[in-house]
Amino acid sequence: MSVETVVVTDPAAVASPTEWALARSQVHAAGREAAAPVVELPLADTDGLTLAEPLTTLTDLPAFPCSSVDGWAVRGAPPWRVVGRALAGSVPVPLTEDGTTVEIATGAMVPVGADGVLRVEESTRTGDGRITGVLRPAPEWRAPGEEARAGEQLLPAGTPVDPGVVGLAASCGYDVLRVRRAPRAALLVFGDELLTTGRPGDGRVRDALGPAVPAWLRRYGCTVDPSDVIGPVADTLSAHVTALRAALDRADLVCTTGGTMHGPVDHLHPALTELGAEYVVNTVAVRPGFPMLLARVVGADGRVRFVAGLPGNPQSAIVALVSLVAPLLAGLQGRPMPVLPQATLAEPIRGRGNYTHLALVRVDPAQGTAHPVRHVGSAMLRGLAQADGFAVIPPGTQGEPGERVSVVPLPLLFGERL
């Protein structure tokens, strides 16, 4: 029997895995350096994007003294003679004489000269039609600048724009916002064995990632055009290079699935070499999913794009998504590194030696506890479809019941996983 010496010519094959938390900060930093361009968009089109500048209020909030009740704006001592009306939406005539009042609506500007506003239900009319009543000690109007002073910073750059932020910006007087546009992502699915329709069998499995990964990417704030989801790409190096080139032409981030190892038909690493890509992270000390990678490609136009190599095992691909793609996208959007929520482990979870273990858990939001789910093999998706995220068991440790651990959330929407 002869012993063959295998010469590893591909340096990626001998890469040493990067520690999980370090890998996350490295990809976040790489994303920030290549942050998406700033665009100015109408306010109503900014939901889901990211503030490129701090949100400062353009006026005092409120911008004028504003009645908080329906009633009477009064001057001097009662009873008050009615001299007019102040409705919301205009500048009222000033009250110039003591003993006078104007009827006022909630939200109307309080006339100059008023000392107070009396609630309508706490007022009475005298026989001669005048108004009387006792003012409450606390003012019944909102003073200019009570909520914020003109020029005050309300939210920092990097804040995700959500409906709460859109509403606040509108109330401050914004018509447009300067935001970072959503990163555009593409997906290339590698693997000749994959079926895109019908039932698995006879050595062929269904492509579980082509339909799922674009949906996860959209939940992270990417745009994914259906024409940018391609696969299976033929298992040849030239097909991989061609598909990657075409996708990189259009997208800021190209995710690939499968082919991250160094098997006979794993072409991702050689394709990256051919494209002149440089690794930001090449393999991560995490289980499952360690062959994940992130590479940077600088185009002829000088624009930086990224390739995220998600391992082929379906759960491992999602581990790579939450581990590397989420912080990369945060960086590209100009957002801070995502802060991981914590939960208390309800059951033990084994450690994975020198590797971080990401273990699928269901989080009980009322108790703040994390419960391991079943069916969590890296080739399985049954556990993931019932989980909220992954408990982080750091290298060299075991997860003990009662222990507080970080949880990397799946980007689920409100109401999912009820």
Ligand SMILES: Nc1nc2c(c(=O)[nH]1)N[C@H]1C(S)=C(S)[C@@H](COP(=O)(O)OP(=O)(O)OC[C@H]3O[C@@H](n4cnc5c(N)ncnc54)[C@H](O)[C@@H]3O)O[C@H]1N2
């Ligand atoms: N000699 C070794 N072999 C493998 C190792 C190892 O350490 N030494 N690690 C295993 C681990 S861990 C993983 S993860 C996989 C990663 O491999 P690839 O990224 O190269 O993925 P493939 O080989 O293409 O596929 C792996 C597996 O996943 C299935 N697959 C692929 N794509 C899809 C998809 N879109 N939908 C559903 N299933 C998919 C594929 O059929 C394979 O069963 O490498 C191990 N090997």
Ligand code: MOO
């Ligand atoms: O790391 Mo693999 O991703 O365990 O299945």
